[in-house]
Amino acid sequence: MLFEWISRHGDGAPVDDDAERQVLWRLEGLLETLLTEPLEADYREAVAAARRTVRGS
16 A cells, blocks of 8 residues: 555655655655556555555455
């Protein structure tokens, strides 16, 4: 879910400082090199299921 949040907020991430924004961009880039799930056909459903799990529903 962290990757999804960072990628959705991208340039408009709610950060107060350019240094924080750069860290988020670097983290997104790192996650892009590690994760295969965003390329899967059922990625959106996997994210939705993770959100339901976190919410406890």
